[in-house]
Amino acid sequence: MAALAPRSALITGANRGLGLELVRQMAEGRSAGTRHLLACCRHPDGPRSEALQELAKRHPEVITVLQLDTTDLSSIQKCSQQAGSLLGAGGLNLLINNAGIIAHGTMQTTSPEEMLATFNTNVMGPMNVTKEFLAHLRAAAAASGTAGMSCSKAAVINISSVLGSVDITAQSYSAYPALAYRISKAALNMMTACAAQEFKQSDILFAVLHPGWVKTDMGGEGAEIEASESVGGMLRVMDSLTEKQNGAFLNYKGMPLSW
Ligand SMILES: NC(=O)c1ccc[n+]([C@@H]2O[C@H](COP(=O)([O-])OP(=O)(O)OC[C@H]3O[C@@H](n4cnc5c(N)ncnc54)[C@H](OP(=O)(O)O)[C@@H]3O)[C@@H](O)[C@H]2O)c1
Incomplete structure (x- = not known):
């Protein structure tokens, strides 16, 4: 856990x-300090x-479901605004930009609409969420009273993909084109690297994580690992992050990935 x-x-x-x-693993494995x-969700x-509402009913003391x-x-x-009322002066320690969509086309088959929708969700989404929650992240950094950076202090974790790696495109493109998705995740990676520099004076850590190829609606049934393994790994990685990994691109096992 x-x-x-x-x-x-x-x-x-x-x-x-x-x-x-x-949410499930964070609720079930939480320490006494997690409030x-x-x-x-949309x-x-x-x-x-329904599954999220059921989970929230099992942990009403800690899970709040909000429309976003x-x-x-x-x-x-x-x-x-709702989060600010709930969180108070302690602010928000950890923002995980996980929501994303995929489009599977190549350069020749991807429509402008697919391209824009993918960019809007996978890049503008995390950027706008981060900007609108900055005050809460800054409040958490100020309230922590500790030096350095961590996911228990103030951090933004962007869930990206190895498909956003420019370096591996030659080996992987023909098997898995997904042009719009790749471009959006490469942009998310760059946005994270920029934010890591922009907010380091505020002690807000930024990193990108690749969850592995996971059995979800997006990853499909033929994927390599279960969501439980991916998330267990990502939470361990988040727990290990310090200012040394600010701006890093890591997989769910903590291995650095090539940009
Ligand atoms: N699964 C993999 O193998 C894999 C590999 C690499 C990276 N990733 C990344 O991991 C993240 C999660 O993927 P997943 O596999 O869990 O995908 P998923 O099963 O398709 O779930 C996607 C989630 O994102 C939400 N979402 C989509 N657009 C949204 C929006 N505009 N506002 C709010 N929520 C929105 C969906 O909500 P609705 O139910 O409302 O649609 C859903 O909760 C994504 O960023 C994905 O790119 C996944």
Whole structure:
């Protein structure tokens, strides 16, 4: 079980797949210090959020389900206000930008609409969520009273993919084109590297994690690992991060990946 112990964490896309498993393992393996797990999803009352609502009912003292569509700025701003009321002066220790979509086409088959939708969700989503939650992250960094960086102090973890690695494209493109997805994750990686520099004076750690090829709706049944293994690994990695890994691109086992 994960040892990660932030006082507060927010996970986007928390109603299924890796997001739901993140909430589950963080709730079930939490330390006494964990007070708020803000589990965010587009449609909290919709049929695809039933498993999350069940989980929240089992842990009402720590899980709060909030509406958040990462492509809708007003939804992000409303969620940030609600989170601020719940979190108070302690702020938000850990923001996990997990929500994402995939499109499978090549350069020749990807439509402008698919390209824009993928970029909007996978790049503008994490960027706008991070910007709207910055005040809460800064509050957590200030409230911590400790030196250095960690995911228990103030951190933004962007869930990216090895498919965003430019270096491995020659070996992997023909087997798995997904052009729009690759471009969006490469952009997310660059955004994270930039943010790591921009916010290091504020003691807010930024890193990108590749969860592995995981059996979710996105990864498919033929994927290599279960969500439980991926998330267990990612939580261990998050727990290990310090200022030395600020801006790093790591997989769920903690191995550095090539940009
Ligand atoms: N599975 C893999 O093998 C794999 C590999 C590498 C990276 N990843 C990355 O890991 C993350 C999670 O993937 P997954 O496998 O869990 O995918 P998934 O099973 O398809 O789940 C995607 C989640 O993102 C949410 N989402 C999509 N668009 C959203 C939006 N605009 N606002 C809020 N939530 C939104 C979905 O909510 P709805 O139910 O409302 O659609 C769902 O909760 C993604 O960033 C993905 O790129 C996955």
